[in-house]
Amino acid sequence: MHRTGTAGKLFDTFNYTLLALLALITLYPFWDTLIVSIIPLDEYLNASVHWLPKTITLGSYEYLFSMKELWNSYGVTIFVTVVGTAISMLLTVTAAYALSRTELKGYRVMMFLIVFTMMFSGGIIPTYLIVKNLGMMNSVWALIIPSAINTYNLIIMRNFFSSLPDGLIDAARIDGCNDIGVLFKIVIPLSMPAISTITLFYAVSRWNEFFNAVFFISDKNLWPLQLFLRSMLFENESSYSGGGDGLFLLGPSIKMATVMAATIPVMLVYPFFQKYFVNGVMIGGVKE
Known part of the structure; x- marks a missing residue:
């Protein structure tokens, strides 16, 4: 203006x-x-x-990309991002649709319990004990299952589903669709902007997975990219390249190269999903 x-x-x-x-x-x-x-x-x-x-x-990058640990961490992070995002979206979409139907008995109580978890949680120690007792220590599933559903994303998705016209859903049921059919044939196609936005939120969160990895992963072969980045930032003060020119790579040079290696993939993806962020700005403000 x-x-x-x-x-x-x-x-x-x-x-x-x-x-x-x-x-x-x-x-x-x-x-x-x-x-x-x-x-x-x-x-x-x-x-x-x-x-x-x-x-x-490009000596720092040559040294960095020659490290087997980097490619292992890339593999773990890509697996956690792809599989974790798919599981999170499956659980979030199905739960949000069920909670958006006012005919579901006790949905207000369930919503209260869900919102309650945003203010009070079990804490780190109970979470650690649960993961340990389930046998997920030093497993990629420890990076996926405990954080499978983000409460905030679930509420946003539920509010979006609640805003869809009831007439479309009623018409689908008259045509013989059950709840699964309504969800996959009516609700999901009409909710692609919201679903795309929440998917990107989950994917970025999975890519940046760090907190759970610190607690649950001690095997270096299962370190995600962010944990590998942490080790490079705090443990490798200086390294030596075996090149003929005897190039010394000071810690900061390798550290910054590692930061770029962890950041650039996400930056390359963001431009393609920017429009979904624009569409998703008002998702959480949909009137219930």
């Missing part, structure tokens, strides 16, 4: 300038991470602020 008059133009100029500065402040940490990951050691040590690289070297 463009304002007319001198005061309006001054306000627009100030507003755009402020937003541009905020965008620059937000972008710079990522830019600095990228630059540090591709510049030589001496250039990193000689400058405290890194705007543009004078010399580009």
